[in-house]
Amino acid sequence: MGDDDALQSHLLDGVSRTFALTIPQLPPVLAKPVSNAYLLCRIIDTIEDETALASPDKRRFCQQFVRVVQGREAAEPLRDELGPRLSESTSPAEHELIHLIPRVIAITHRFDPPQREALATCVEIMAKGMAEFQDRDLRYGLSNMDEMSDYCYYVAGVVGEMLTKLFCHYSPEIAAHREEMMKLAVSFGQGLQMTNILKDLWDDHSRGVCWLPRDTFEQYGFDLRELKPNHDNPRFCEGFRQLVGIAHGHLRNALAYTLYIPARETGLREFCLWALGMAVLTLRKINKNLDFSDSAQVKITRRAVKATVFTSRLLRSSNSLLNAAFYLAGFGLPRGSNRLPGSGHRTDT
Structure with a gap:
């Protein structure tokens, strides 16, 4: 080839x-x-x-x-x-x-x-960051929400920063909003990664890994050491619902990020909107099945994927319609804070 x-x-x-x-x-x-x-x-x-x-x-x-x-x-x-x-x-x-x-x-x-620098920086930060978690005992979760955010940054937020650099290199018009988009890119990545962590809870659990923050569940009186499939514990569900809300907040930032991309850049908008749309629909399924015991129970259907693609293509050029569609897609989801992640890790603005 x-x-x-x-x-x-x-x-x-x-x-x-x-x-x-x-x-x-x-x-x-x-x-x-x-x-x-x-x-x-x-x-x-x-x-x-x-x-x-x-x-x-x-x-x-x-x-x-x-x-x-x-x-x-x-x-x-x-x-x-x-x-x-x-x-x-x-x-x-x-x-x-x-x-x-x-x-x-x-x-x-x-x-x-500039493209090579963006890729090399991403690879270096990801490699160093993932190594930090390699030797930890992850059977019973991470200590707190800050650690979860750190992990999400190393595996997804840094990718968002790298993509933003590539987008800015491609378009001076996008580069005019570089600083705002770099901040939102980390949140975009965290929203997508948190959605995957929630969806894949039991796949990870089966191999002795848990990426959930213990402090979130401790405030509801649940110890992640007690977590087992087919549970029926409302205290766990309350903590899980809170994480759904936090992920939802980050996905609201993801939409704000996407709307900085000029409407005529339909391909770039679709690239972002498809990921965002599928994540919101996944959160909806999780929120309706907080006691699920298999990732297949909260996986969106092919029909939902096709609907996401169709809706994105139909509305991609209208900020107001995209805002309305996102509101409707997320209706009923907990509305956690969409505060941007801390800037301690960020290497460039």
């Missing part, structure tokens, strides 16, 4: 059907670096998720990958050492991605310097 775009499309289709669907909505000049950025982030995820690697090895491979992205080391030695260490727990598509690291990095290094 000699064509960069064809290669990246093939790899994306294997490791993320969602991004394989949304990224092609972007203008081609943006779709290429965004595709590459997602693949770089997925390589970090693959290293972090590999059960056959001990924590020191994961850190070493991630640090080596950061240097590869920065252009300080060649990609081939990393591929040659990491590839054989991957187990069957890593999917065939991810095995292929690791095998093709040199091809992916070659694409990275052909971008403009």
Whole structure:
């Protein structure tokens, strides 16, 4: 496969059907670096998720990958050492991605310097941040909401910052709102990641991991050590409902972020709106089934995905109609604070 775009499309289709669907909505000049950025982030995820690697090895491979992205080391030695260490727990598509690291990095290094800087910064922060959580005992949740926000920043908020840099590089009109959008981008990422954490509660629980904040549930008198599937505990449901409200607040910021994008940039708006719409509909299902015991019970249907795509395309050019549609989609959801995450982690405005 000699064509960069064809290669990246093939790899994306294997490791993320969602991004394989949304990224092609972007203008081609943006779709290429965004595709590459997602693949770089997925390589970090693959290293972090590999059960056959001990924590020191994961850190070493991630640090080596950061240097590869920065252009300080060649990609081939990393591929040659990491590839054989991957187990069957890593999917065939991810095995292929690791095998093709040199091809992916070659694409990275052909971008403009500001684009390369955006991707390299994202990879470096994500790699360091995820390592902070690698050795923790996560069976009974994180200590507090601040820790949950930190985790969401490292796996999603930093991606929002990186995308905003790429959008600003693409459009001077978008760049005029860089400071406001960089703040909202972190919140956008946290809203999406919190939605995934809530939806995947029991998938994570089955492998001994919980990303929920203990302090949120302690205020309702529930200890996450007692959490088991098929529970019927109203105290847990109250804490979970509060997290739904916080996620909803971040998604309101996500809409504000999207509306900074000029209406004529329909592809960029759809890229954001599809993710936002599917997240809101997922929160609705969760809120109606707070005692769910399987992620399949709160997964939105193909019909809901199609409805999101149709509605986004119909309303994408009207800020007032998008605001109204978001209000209706979120009607009945708890309305937690949409206060922006703290700026302590942020590296650039």
